[in-house]
Amino acid sequence: xxxxxxxxxxxxxxxGEDLDSTDVVDTVHALDPSSLxxxxxxxxxxxxxxxxxxxxxxxxxxxxxxxxETGDCGLVVENKLCSTTLFYARYCCRSCTxxxxxxTYGPHLRLTAKIPVTARITTDTREFRYGENxxxxxEVSGSPVPEALWFVDDKYFxxxxxxxxxxxxxxxxxRKTRRExxxxxxxxxxxxxxxxxxxxxxxxxxxxxxxxxxxxDIGISFEILPGGRLFTLTDNITLECTAQGVSLKDIGWKxxxxxxxxxxxxxxxxxxxxxxxxxxxxxxxxxxxxxxxDGYVLCFATTLAGDFKTTSTRIIVNDRGIQPSxxxxxxxxxxxxxxxxxxxxxxQNYCCRTCTLxxxxxxxxxxxxxxxAPLDVYLWLYSRDVLYGENIxxxxxxxxxPGTQKVVWYKGNTMIxxxxxxxxxxxxxxSPMSCDVSSSLIIRGLTKxxxxxxxxxxVNDITESESSAVLQITRDNxxxxxxxxx
Ligand SMILES: *[C@@H]1O[C@H](CO)[C@@H](O)[C@H](O)[C@H]1NC(C)=O
Ligand SMILES: *[C@@H]1O[C@H](CO)[C@@H](O)[C@H](O)[C@H]1NC(C)=O
Ligand SMILES: *[C@@H]1O[C@H](CO)[C@@H](O)[C@H](O)[C@H]1NC(C)=O
Ligand SMILES: *[C@@H]1O[C@H](CO)[C@@H](O)[C@H](O)[C@H]1NC(C)=O
Ligand SMILES: *[C@@H]1O[C@H](CO)[C@@H](O)[C@H](O)[C@H]1NC(C)=O
Ligand SMILES: *[C@@H]1O[C@H](CO)[C@@H](O)[C@H](O)[C@H]1NC(C)=O
Ligand SMILES: *[C@@H]1O[C@H](CO)[C@@H](O)[C@H](O)[C@H]1NC(C)=O
Ligand SMILES: *[C@@H]1O[C@H](CO)[C@@H](O)[C@H](O)[C@H]1NC(C)=O
Numbered sequence: 001x002x003x004x005x006x007x008x009x010x011x012x013x014x015x016g017e018d019l020d021s022t023d024v025v026d027t028v029h030a031l032d033p034s035s036l037x038x039x040x041x042x043x044x045x046x047x048x049x050x051x052x053x054x055x056x057x058x059x060x061x062x063x064x065x066x067x068x069e070t071g072d073c074g075l076v077v078e079n080k081l082c083s084t085t086l087f088y089a090r091y092c093c094r095s096c097t098x099x100x101x102x103x104t105y106g107p108h109l110r111l112t113a114k115i116p117v118t119a120r121i122t123t124d125t126r127e128f129r130y131g132e133n134x135x136x137x138x139e140v141s142g143s144p145v146p147e148a149l150w151f152v153d154d155k156y157f158x159x160x161x162x163x164x165x166x167x168x169x170x171x172x173x174x175r176k177t178r179r180e181x182x183x184x185x186x187x188x189x190x191x192x193x194x195x196x197x198x199x200x201x202x203x204x205x206x207x208x209x210x211x212x213x214x215x216x217d218i219g220i221s222f223e224i225l226p227g228g229r230l231f232t233l234t235d236n237i238t239l240e241c242t243a244q245g246v247s248l249k250d251i252g253w254k255x256x257x258x259x260x261x262x263x264x265x266x267x268x269x270x271x272x273x274x275x276x277x278x279x280x281x282x283x284x285x286x287x288x289x290x291x292x293x294d295g296y297v298l299c300f301a302t303t304l305a306g307d308f309k310t311t312s313t314r315i316i317v318n319d320r321g322i323q324p325s326x327x328x329x330x331x332x333x334x335x336x337x338x339x340x341x342x343x344x345x346x347x348q349n350y351c352c353r354t355c356t357l358x359x360x361x362x363x364x365x366x367x368x369x370x371x372x373a374p375l376d377v378y379l380w381l382y383s384r385d386v387l388y389g390e391n392i393x394x395x396x397x398x399x400x401x402p403g404t405q406k407v408v409w410y411k412g413n414t415m416i417x418x419x420x421x422x423x424x425x426x427x428x429x430x431s432p433m434s435c436d437v438s439s440s441l442i443i444r445g446l447t448k449x450x451x452x453x454x455x456x457x458x459v460n461d462i463t464e465s466e467s468s469a470v471l472q473i474t475r476d477n478x479x480x481x482x483x484x485x486x
Contacts, residue, residue: 063109064093075173077101086113091174115175117142119199119208122179127215130186130247130304134212135164137181138197145169145176146201152184153193189214191305214305221245224299228314228336230357232322237287239313241299244280247307251281254298254310265289293317320363326352330402330433338432345371346401347433373401373434377467379456381481382440392479394441396456396467404428405460407439412453416441435460446479453484 066073073092075081081088082101089096089108096102107113123136140146150157159165159182170177184195193212198205225240243251253260253268262268267286272279283299293315300310328335328351335351342348342360349369355361375398382393398405409416409424416422421444429436437458443450450471457466468484 059104060094060097061105061109063111064097064104066094067091072174079173081173087115088174089113091115114203115143117146117199117201117204117206119146119148119197119206121195121197121208121210123210125211125213127213129215132246133186134184134195135181136184136195136197136210137179138199138208139170139177139179140197140199140206141172141175141177142199142201142203143175144201144203145178146199146205148178148180149198149200150182151196151198152188154196157182157184157188184212215246222299222301222309222311224311224313226313227333229316229332230336230339230354231290231315231317232357233290233292233317233319234321235290235317237290237315237317238284239297239299239315240282240284241311242280242282243299243301243309244278245301245303246278247303247305248279248281249302249304251283251299251301253283253285254300255295260285287317290317292319316357318357320357320359322353322356323364326356328353334432338434341433344373344433345369346373350402350433372462375400375405375458375460375463375465377456377458377465379454379467379469379481379483381471381479384478384480386446386479388473388477389445389447391442391444392446392450392471394443394454394469394471394481396439396441396458398437398439398456398458398465399434400437400458400460400463401434403461404430404435405437405458407437407456407458409439409441410455410457411450421445454481 067090073095076088076092077095077099080101082092082096082099083089086108089102089106090111090113093102093108097104102108117140119138119140121136121138128134136150138148138150140148150159159180162182164181164183166179166181168179168181170179180197189212192214195210195212197208197210199207221244223240223242231237239253241251241253251270253266260266260268265288267284267288269284271282273282274280281301285297294317295315296312297315298310298312300308302308330338330350332354335354338347338351339354339358342351342355342358348355348361349371352361352369356363378397380395380397382395383391386392396407396409398407407426409422416424418424423442423444425440425442427438429438439456441454441456451473453468453470455466455468458464469481470484471479471481473479
């Protein structure tokens, strides 16, 4: 046992002797061999040797110490950080050198490497909704852990009094991180802003920026009811306007550049709902003393940022009296949009009120009309210059009212089904008080068997009509459709 202790002492002595006494200040505290005598067994000896031997063999420069008071140097060694960045080597020189993770001599001895101060706003850059409180998170790190200072558009923002400000220490080895979250109230900005987080400690400062961009088009959606409409002086004329949007401030009414207000001429009622930060305003205007007019009534919305949006509807008021039995059987909007077709009998039947107000029908005597729209069918050859064996297209144009007519094709007396040989394509176009359906029959690989009589038949709720033609070939090899009359 004594031999071992002596051996240990010898090592320690050698370690000390070899070194220049000015450079090496911090030699290892020698073990007292006498205290070990009689207590050492093999495993204890091994432990001791492992702990002492490296220290004894490595000369430490007097610039080489552990500065950390927190015991972080053990973690620096454990996490093998010593050689990753110079400041670990500087501040944990002793532990790192002894753990042989860095060389004894090196730039770390110059004591110049600093623990960097950093700031990083972790909030994603995005467009913020107008009127939204903006929550921003910033992580600052350094040693000692820096303070986070906030600026909004270069003005210091004191987050300490804010209800939702939070500070969280995230720790870190040697270099400590702190996370601060603040909420900037929407009232602080209406336009794009710059938010700055500054990390500051005795060692330095660092900034991180976040552009707060405010959604400019706040997407106000608008609806005005009814659409264009014809009224008489005795009608209750009420228009409804609904607008919604995050930054919606007000809605109002305008006519002939004049703002309409509740008075003995107009009654305006308003309802406001704020939900999920979005404002919805519903306003009704009633014309208390309608006058004969033809013009646009505008509903306008203003936003908190001062933007302006309008929507309008055309209102025609005239002084014709309407018999109670004279109504718009068709949809009022469709009658209004189709009012220029009032010269047609069936339109007068379906839109008696509108057509009377348009002056297309006499007010009195009002003779109930039961005219129906004709169902027109016209068959024609789309492609003539085709060769035998090629494809040919026959088209059937139909116009009718009401509803959408169904169009079918016949070859002789047999209805044509779609197949490899025949296909049918249809387009439907609805206009006020009228519906056009165009059906095309495509015959593939035209041959003699395709010659003959074709019929196109249209059917709607009221009536049905058809048109027939004969497909033939001429001497000079052209295809023709002869209108068929029996
Ligand atoms: C060696 O000594 C230590 C401390 O006296 C003791 O804890 C350990 O059990 C011993 N080991 C053996 C293998 O005797
Ligand atoms: C030790 O630190 C001092 C400053 O504290 C510096 O001037 C000197 O160069 C350092 N020694 C080495 C070997 O870098
Ligand atoms: C923003 O914060 C204020 C309180 O500071 C609150 O009244 C308001 O509802 C918040 N706005 C949104 C959109 O959350
Ligand atoms: C504070 O946080 C609560 C819950 O997260 C939230 O409802 C409230 O709107 C926040 N206040 C502000 C001013 O953002
Ligand atoms: C927002 O920008 C507009 C136009 O750029 C300006 O007129 C307005 O004063 C700004 N508002 C604020 C609060 O800075
Ligand atoms: C107009 O409104 C008044 C009161 O609300 C009601 O008595 C009257 O029947 C309405 N007239 C028409 C034509 O709807
Ligand atoms: C305006 O309309 C509201 C709601 O319809 C009604 O209560 C009020 O009496 C009307 N005012 C006038 C002056 O007609
Ligand atoms: C506007 O009129 C509609 C339909 O008459 C009614 O349902 C609604 O409550 C009215 N709104 C207001 C704010 O008067």
